Amino acid sequence: MNVLRKILFPFAILYGFITTVRNFLFDKGILKSTSFDVPVIAVGNLSVGGTGKTPQIEYLIRLLSDKYKIATLSRGYKRKSEGFVLADATSNAEILGDEPFQFYQKFPNIQVAVDANRTNGIAQLLSQNEKPEIILLDDAYQHRKVKAGFYILLTSFDDLYADDFMLPTGNLRESRSGANRANIVVVTKCPNNLSNEKQEEIRLKLKLNPSQKLYFTFIDYDDVIYGENEKIEVNVIKSESKLLLAGIAKPKPFFDYLKNEKDECLTFPDHHHFSDADLDAIQNKALNKKIVTTEKDYVRLKDSKLVSQLYYLPIKSTFLNHQQDFDTTVLEYVNTILKS
Numbered sequence: 001m002n003v004l005r006k007i008l009f010p011f012a013i014l015y016g017f018i019t020t021v022r023n024f025l026f027d028k029g030i031l032k033s034t035s036f037d038v039p040v041i042a043v044g045n046l047s048v049g050g051t052g053k054t055p056q057i058e059y060l061i062r063l064l065s066d067k068y069k070i071a072t073l074s075r076g077y078k079r080k081s082e083g084f085v086l087a088d089a090t091s092n093a094e095i096l097g098d099e100p101f102q103f104y105q106k107f108p109n110i111q112v113a114v115d116a117n118r119t120n121g122i123a124q125l126l127s128q129n130e131k132p133e134i135i136l137l138d139d140a141y142q143h144r145k146v147k148a149g150f151y152i153l154l155t156s157f158d159d160l161y162a163d164d165f166m167l168p169t170g171n172l173r174e175s176r177s178g179a180n181r182a183n184i185v186v187v188t189k190c191p192n193n194l195s196n197e198k199q200e201e202i203r204l205k206l207k208l209n210p211s212q213k214l215y216f217t218f219i220d221y222d223d224v225i226y227g228e229n230e231k232i233e234v235n236v237i238k239s240e241s242k243l244l245l246a247g248i249a250k251p252k253p254f255f256d257y258l259k260n261e262k263d264e265c266l267t268f269p270d271h272h273h274f275s276d277a278d279l280d281a282i283q284n285k286a287l288n289k290k291i292v293t294t295e296k297d298y299v300r301l302k303d304s305k306l307v308s309q310l311y312y313l314p315i316k317s318t319f320l321n322h323q324q325d326f327d328t329t330v331l332e333y334v335n336t337i338l339k340s
Helices: 003-007 009-027 053-064 098-106 118-126 176-181 196-206 252-258 276-286 295-301 323-339
Strands: 040-045 070-074 111-114 134-138 150-156 184-188 213-221 224-227 231-233 242-246 264-267 290-294 310-313 315-319
Touching: 003 009, 009 176, 040 053, 053 070, 053 098, 053 134, 053 150, 053 315, 053 323, 070 098, 070 118, 098 111, 098 295, 111 118, 118 134, 150 176, 184 323, 196 213, 213 323, 242 252, 242 276, 252 310, 264 276, 276 290, 290 295, 295 310
Parallel strands: 040 134, 040 150, 070 111, 070 134, 150 184, 184 213, 242 264, 242 290, 290 310
Antiparallel strands: 213 315, 224 231, 224 310
16 A cells, blocks of 8 residues: 555545445435346446456356346446447447447347446336346446346455455445445456465455355456457467557456567556557557457457557456356346246
């Protein structure tokens, strides 16, 4: 924790008090929450920064979309549009935001929508002729105006909410007690060899309620990087000299997975909109070498002048254990609501 964050500790106390009062008012029904008749699953976190929400949403899409009509609803962070937008063939990352546009491109059989007002967004989705049977809310854990039927809370292995503090001293958006709303807690970005003993240590630290379930996942990288018209095996690209490019919250694991001593790494802020000057700088640094980036960055860069050099590495969320139990828990919730 740096000195400035320590100095701002009184503001963290004030911010914590405000969010606690807000949650109390929602819990008691003084502030209104809207619920819906369809299964609504909210995925989010207590902290700012990357906890792996996108691969978790994608996991749920893969789990559910073969049997049900799915819609995702996101805020559409840093998009240049306003209000409710339902993705279609004219959409791009500027209209939807990078993560929703990634969902739209990867999963053409689902509906993808954005709206900062999640209550309105759900109502709009349910007014469609082809209305969804299940709605996945992306990054909506603190959006209390919607009462989701099922909450999945994510926390990073190397930055557990139990070890964190309220903003601005730490990274928490609300107090640790907010975890009590979760049906499931997922510890993300674990080492893929995390021991059972360490898992139990984390379980005790998080102090979950008896009704809550805890799971552990790690980031699993694809064996191939993908360009506009070419695929290259990761073990081949690792040995080549290249430029690694990332505009995500925590790029170090991505860099560490691909880089060798000849590579250069270039970092931009999370959800960065690349300007012409940025593109020139990237091209000048890369020269004629391949540029390998994240999937989220690729959807913002694929229509740029970098496309002939540009490749991306997909990731997915993989469970260390008890994957079947996670799947069953989610499906039981969905089936209960759909049959009621």
